[in-house]
Amino acid sequence: MTKSVTTTRNGDVAVITIDNPPVNALSFHVREPLMEAFEALRDDASVAAIVLACAGRTFVAGADITEFGKPMQQPDLRALIATLEKIEKPTVAAIHGTALGGGLELALGCHFRVADKAARLGLPEVKLGLLPGAGGTIRLPYLLGPQKALKIIVSGTPIGVAEALDGGLVDAIADGELVAAAIEFARARAAEGKKFPAVRDRRDKVEQADLAAFDKDAAELAKKARGLEAPVACAQSVRNAITLTFDEALAKEREYFVKLVSGDQSRAQRHLFFAEREAAKVPGVGKDVAPREIRRAGVIGAGTMGGGIAMSFVNGGIPVTLLEMNSEALDRGLATIEKNYAISVSRGSLSEEAKARRMALFTRSTDYADLADCDIVIEAVFEEMAVKKEVFGKLDKVAKPGAILATNTSYLDVDEIATSTGRPQDVVGTHFFSPANVMKLLEIVRGKKTAPDVLATLLSLAKKIGKVPVVVGVCHGFVGNRMLASRSEESESLLLEGATPSQVDKVFADFGWPMGPFQMYDLAGLDIGWRNRKSLGKTAIIADPLCEQGRFGQKTGKGFYLYENGSRTPTPDPEVEKLIDDKARERGINRRTISAEEIAERTLYPMINEGAKILEEGIAARASDVDIVWTNGYGFPIGKGGPMFFAELEGIGKIVERLEYWHGRTGKDIFKPSALLKKLAASGGSFSDPKEAAA
Structure with missing residues (x-):
């Protein structure tokens, strides 16, 4: 034989x-x-x-x-x-x-x-x-x-x-x-x-x-x-x-x-299967780079995000020191964690004994000194640079040599945060997605001085705590949120020009998304985007007035939609439609009928365009990494394979042509085709080998 x-x-x-x-x-x-x-x-x-x-x-x-x-x-x-x-x-x-x-x-x-x-x-x-x-x-x-x-x-x-x-x-x-x-x-x-x-x-x-x-x-x-x-x-x-x-x-x-094996959906899902494995191959991090040992983790912040991150570690069997500013905040955070585990017990997915074992892995603290024995510390505090830098300054004084200092930032400059320490090689971004104990994606943000063994450690750790890791570079919003901003930029323009929130959301649902952008805003909380806009000195024509009225989405029962009697089912709200009409009238916009095709082109194509720019800049190592980010963190339909794979199914030439059309109509930079897209369209090349396509 x-x-x-x-x-x-x-x-x-x-x-x-x-x-x-x-x-x-x-x-x-x-x-x-x-x-x-x-x-x-x-x-x-x-x-x-x-x-x-x-x-x-x-x-x-x-x-x-x-x-x-x-x-x-x-x-x-x-x-x-x-x-x-x-x-x-x-x-x-x-x-x-x-x-x-x-x-x-x-x-x-x-x-x-x-x-x-x-x-x-x-x-x-x-x-x-x-x-x-x-x-x-x-x-x-x-x-x-x-x-x-x-x-x-x-x-x-x-x-x-x-x-x-x-x-x-x-x-x-x-x-x-x-x-x-x-x-x-x-x-x-x-x-x-x-x-x-x-x-x-x-x-x-x-x-x-x-x-x-x-x-x-x-x-x-x-x-x-x-x-x-x-x-x-x-x-x-x-x-x-x-x-x-x-x-x-x-x-x-x-x-x-x-029939299935020759279809686009299976091709897309097989692409994602291999993409996930490719994402673990990080330039500059060879097989000879040994990960650091992680025996205990520290998490700063016991709110929704911090609690979810802490649960992820505990679910992977890693003890966690959970730090808050006072005992009351700690009590609230741990009560929420226990409630989440109790729900799992009630559903039969967790035993009472397993719940007790997991809760025993949490150590309470209100003192930074208690983080001294942690091998990795992740902060999950407010998304403000001054606050983050203050936290890292404190961590630098108490963390042991070789401890990884990680920031759960969604947008901020990891390199600037690292300047608050004397050990920039140990600083890295760990962008978890909410709810962190459920969502699989982990964007690992590589700073200019982040050591290779820090990245190797996080790649190994991600697997242990049930996450799908993708290493990305430093820029505002990294891969996921940077592209999300491009997708979202036209949302309000579409409303002002004639679409309704429910019409836009239906286009997304029909495409295969779990929910549309306006439902997503309401679920996440409109106040989060409002706070981010304020920090950047930006405004939103429709979302800001909603926030000023205390309409933050599901948690307040009102946002872009109504959520009556505690329901999570969105109901169109005539008040929001009147607000949109009023704002359009103030700007002299004559609202018109907007097709589903136009909505798709003005939201999805700019996102693909931004993904191409991210590849040009080296923020992502490969197009398939972008696809992994979007299918695991943002609900991009797996049957479409992620935005960059979908772009090739759709036809890069078609996307470039429509981007140029909308750039001519609006003058907006999000519609100006990237150099990479134009090269691929001209050569018939593929994102899988942009160098060859550009030759």
């Missing part, structure tokens, strides 16, 4: 071992010898049973995603599984680590599955804009029942071994060494001297299914899909498992897969 697939014998039990690090992906160089092994052992009379196992840290964790969209070399996974399930002697998958996607589909081709206690099993293809393409949407419902399978397949979330055993997906949990347990299990089945049905022949659970109940669950999941095609296709394919024969359902599954 080849190095990637080997066969050994334990008496009359053959053990096939896949060894294709790091995750034993089912590449062609694995599939080909695996097929040879199946065929040889099928016909070997001295073999009574077969165990399929994997070397390394995991069972097969999926197909080789780099092969998607290319001509598939045979045998493909479907052929492998078809051969495997026709073997009449008992076959057993020995599962450790994760059996995901094609890995679980391969295991479903065996008669039985034995797993270790830490194993996790799932079909995450939906997260790549796909559905399982080798029978997963048919065989999993056969074993678990359609409704349980539907939830797993449409969410893409793996399940633990206990749940898998309870549902019938796993037949035994290994007590001791996994492969040895699987061999004994296989030998015992062989000793029974009978033929065992393949999974494809076990239709009991689908024949007993309640189709009406299934359709109700599927409809609810479709609502949550927000325009994504893969979850809907997954649900339909699982339904086919109930209503069609196995072979008919399998053929339909393949039809759906082929």
Whole structure:
């Protein structure tokens, strides 16, 4: 056999071992010898049973995603599984680590599955804009029942071994060494001297299914899909498992897969999959740069942001010293944290014991000296330079040598903040997104003197606390908020010229955003933008008068919309529409009908233009980093792949043409196409290689 697939014998039990690090992906160089092994052992009379196992840290964790969209070399996974399930002697998958996607589909081709206690099993293809393409949407419902399978397949979330055993997906949990347990299990089945049905022949659970109940669950999941095609296709394919024969359902599954894999949504989601991994590769931070050890964190500020950041660390098992100016503020902050954990307990996602363990990791403090033993300290105080510099001056006096001093700033100059210390190499920006214990994005802001090992530490730390990190450079607003400002600049102009907040928001919702800009302003609080504008000496024609009336959004029950009786559902407000009319009249603007297309061009295209400028300036290392920022921090639809990927789908030439049109109409700089956009449009180049396009 080849190095990637080997066969050994334990008496009359053959053990096939896949060894294709790091995750034993089912590449062609694995599939080909695996097929040879199946065929040889099928016909070997001295073999009574077969165990399929994997070397390394995991069972097969999926197909080789780099092969998607290319001509598939045979045998493909479907052929492998078809051969495997026709073997009449008992076959057993020995599962450790994760059996995901094609890995679980391969295991479903065996008669039985034995797993270790830490194993996790799932079909995450939906997260790549796909559905399982080798029978997963048919065989999993056969074993678990359609409704349980539907939830797993449409969410893409793996399940633990206990749940898998309870549902019938796993037949035994290994007590001791996994492969040895699987061999004994296989030998015992062989000793029974009978033929065992393949999974494809076990239709009991689908024949007993309640189709009406299934359709109700599927409809609810479709609502949550927000325009994504893969979850809907997954649900339909699982339904086919109930209503069609196995072979008919399998053929339909393949039809759906082929359509999805060639579509823009799957291309976009696969782009994001690789982009997230590329984002961890930071110029100047090689694999030889060792991260610093983080045993304790300090967080300054126990408000909404500080409390969320502290929870993120504690959720990752890192003790936190939480500092506030007085005990009352600390009490409020910790009470909010405890309430958040209590909600998780009530939902069943956290046990009371786990909640108690997490709360025990918090240490209260009102004294900066208590931060002396922290390996990283993150301030989450008011977004004002003078306040931030005062905090860092104090930190410089108490923090131990080598401690990382981080600022959770959304806009401010990290290099200026660093001048308040004698250790600029230890200063870095850590821009968390609210609510920080939920939102995944972490913009790591690299100052001019930030040390490489500080960046390496934060990249490693982000993974530990469940964040998706992107390293960016220093500029006002960094990547996300700088582009957001460009997207937002036309918002009020659109209102004054004839649009309504609900019309603009509908365009965004139809595009796939979780909410439109005016709903977002109300959710975040209009006072935040108001305070930022004041600090910059800027004004807003409509938002400022709303703030002056105390209309700060959801928290006051009024903003751009009404929120009656504590509701979070926005209702158009005639008072706001009158304010818009009045302000337009004052400026001599004749309001007109504005199309959805115009709204999209005047909001999304300037954002893309600003992203191109960010790339020109080196604030982001690559276009895919910009896409990761926007899909993980701002709700850009994953089915569109992020703003820069979407720009290429839309056509860079078209975007440049429309930007020039609106620049001519308005004279605004946000519509003046960047040099990079113009070069790419002229050359037909791509953001993935702007140097080549510019050559």
